[in-house]
Amino acid sequence: MDKDYLFVLNPISGEGDDREEVKEMVCNSLYGTNVEIWETTGKDDVRKVKEMLQKQDWDGVLVGGGDGTVKMVVEAILGMDLPLGIIPLGSANGLATGFGIHGISDACHAIKTGKVKGVDLWRINEEICIHLSDFGFNAGLVKKSTGQAGRGMMSYFKSSVAQFTELRPYQFEIHIKGETFVVEARMLVIANGNKYGTGALINPSGKIDDGKFEVIALNPEGIDEIVSLSVDLFKGTLESNETVKIWKAEKAEVKNLDGADFQIDGEVMPQTESISIKAEMNKVNFFYLE
Numbered sequence: 001m002d003k004d005y006l007f008v009l010n011p012i013s014g015e016g017d018d019r020e021e022v023k024e025m026v027c028n029s030l031y032g033t034n035v036e037i038w039e040t041t042g043k044d045d046v047r048k049v050k051e052m053l054q055k056q057d058w059d060g061v062l063v064g065g066g067d068g069t070v071k072m073v074v075e076a077i078l079g080m081d082l083p084l085g086i087i088p089l090g091s092a093n094g095l096a097t098g099f100g101i102h103g104i105s106d107a108c109h110a111i112k113t114g115k116v117k118g119v120d121l122w123r124i125n126e127e128i129c130i131h132l133s134d135f136g137f138n139a140g141l142v143k144k145s146t147g148q149a150g151r152g153m154m155s156y157f158k159s160s161v162a163q164f165t166e167l168r169p170y171q172f173e174i175h176i177k178g179e180t181f182v183v184e185a186r187m188l189v190i191a192n193g194n195k196y197g198t199g200a201l202i203n204p205s206g207k208i209d210d211g212k213f214e215v216i217a218l219n220p221e222g223i224d225e226i227v228s229l230s231v232d233l234f235k236g237t238l239e240s241n242e243t244v245k246i247w248k249a250e251k252a253e254v255k256n257l258d259g260a261d262f263q264i265d266g267e268v269m270p271q272t273e274s275i276s277i278k279a280e281m282n283k284v285n286f287f288y289l290e
């Protein structure tokens with residue numbers, strides 16, 4: 001029997017891959033399935049996707065975009081038993097990378113193979129977090145590159161040069177398992193996934209389906225510590241770095257005492273004084289490649 005997939009496509013995300021080519025590639029690769037394409041508008045898209053989903057019975061949803069688009073679609077399908085296939089069209093595509101998907105053909109292959117992985121979702125205040133959120137350095141970087149005229153990795157690169165000159169520590173108060181810690185960190189990460197789209201292994205022991213997340217405080221000082229931390233990030237040996245502290249938890253609260261920037265799954269959040277992180281009852285099934 002033919003399957004019916006709703007393909008939610010962000011027309012502007014990432015490096016600007018030609019969307020007509022993308023549509024053709026996806027429809028050709030998934031020949032024999034019905035793919036209905038709907039383009040995001042950037043406004044009120046969660047409600048619009050929900051409406052599309054109620055129009056008929058679907059067998060799954062495909063998302064063409066970056067992590068922000070995936071997050072938007074996850075909010076729309078919460079509570080529905082629909083598998084989700086990521087077609088990576090963002091700048092960094094951290095989520096897709098975590099599912100072994102490095103391009104459009106990988107994505108179509110994963111969808112055709114039909115293997116899915118159930119992923120824990122986390123509620124951070126009112127927002128859903130699927131993969132990674134952070135305060136400080138990286139959030140400032142996302143904020144700067146979002147403000148740039150262009151999109152994509154080049155815009156990240158230009159912003160990272162500017163962001164390094166502003167690298168500074170922030171104080172955070174962390175409540176975890178009945179204990180309170182005040183830490184200084186240049187970056188504080190709340191991690192469900194383990195890898196940024198750039199390849200940096202921020203959470204080597206993190207699993208997306210173990211009912212737990214990690215809070216990771218990174219505080220390198222001076223060029224030597226930054227270089228040694230970068231090496232550990234790419235080798236996946238962060239746990240042994242002296243400038244890093246890691247907690248594993250099922251719920252936590254964090255107070256952002258110095259007003260550091262904050263982002264969730266690549267989306268910059270408004271000024272955030274404190275967050276509470278807890279499990280969202282739903283899981284979402286993503287198509288993946290082994």
Ligand SMILES: Nc1ncnc2c1ncn2[C@@H]1O[C@H](COP(=O)(O)OP(=O)(O)OP(=O)(O)O)[C@@H](O)[C@H]1O
Pocket residue numbers: 010011012013014015040041042043065066067068069070089090091092093094151152197265266
């Ligand atoms: N038609 C549209 N016009 C303008 N903005 C849009 C449109 N559709 C979606 N958006 C915006 O796109 C953003 C999501 O982009 P997404 O995060 O998926 O890609 P990216 O930022 O290019 O990649 P990455 O997250 O990998 O850096 C949201 O802020 C959303 O409001």
